[in-house]
Amino acid sequence: MKKTAKPQETAFEQVQKFYQFMNSNKLEVIEFSKDNTYVKLVRKHNNAVHQIPVFAPSAGAAPAGKSASRAQAPAAHAGETIKAPMSGIFYRAPSPSSPPYVREGDAIKEGQVICVIEAMKVFNEIKAEFNCVIEKVVQENGKPVEPNGDLFAVKR
Helix, strand or coil, rough: CCCCCCCCCCCHHHHHHHHHHHCCCCCEEEEEEEEEEEEEEEECCCCCCCCCCCCCCCCCHHHHHHHHHHHHHHHCCCEEEEECCCCEEEEEECCCCCCCCCCCEEEECCCCEEEEECCCEEEEEEECCCEEEEEECCCCCCCCCCCEEEEEEEEE
C-alpha cells in the first residue's frame, strides 16, 4: 500500500471513512488519535428512550439496604439540589484518570458539564441548568442513580 495514494485527503473524508468502518463492523464507538488529531464517533440511536431501572434494591439484602438508606439520606437536604434526569451509573469525571468535572465549592455556569451518567453503555453528559455553587457532591462516584435522585447540593 502506497502512503502517497491520497496525500490531500480532507478531514471530512477521513471522518467519512471512520463512519463507514464503524457501520460495516456494527460498532457503537470508534476513537482515533494520531499526532494532534483526535476523532471519536459515537452512535446515537433515534429510537425512543425507554427508562429501564438499573438498580432496584431488595429489602432482604444487607448491602443493598445500606446503599439504599445512604441514597435516601441526601433527599432530606434542606437546600436546592441538581437531580439525575435518568437512571444509570453516576461518574464525576470523563475517565478514571481524569479530574472530576466539578468539586465542592466550584462555581458553575448554566450549560457546563457537571457529570456523566452511563445508561445502556452510552455516556450522557449532564449539564447545569442554572448558575450555582456546588455545596456538596451527594452521589458516590461509580454508583447507580435513579431518575430524580439527588446528585449535587447547590446554592444559586
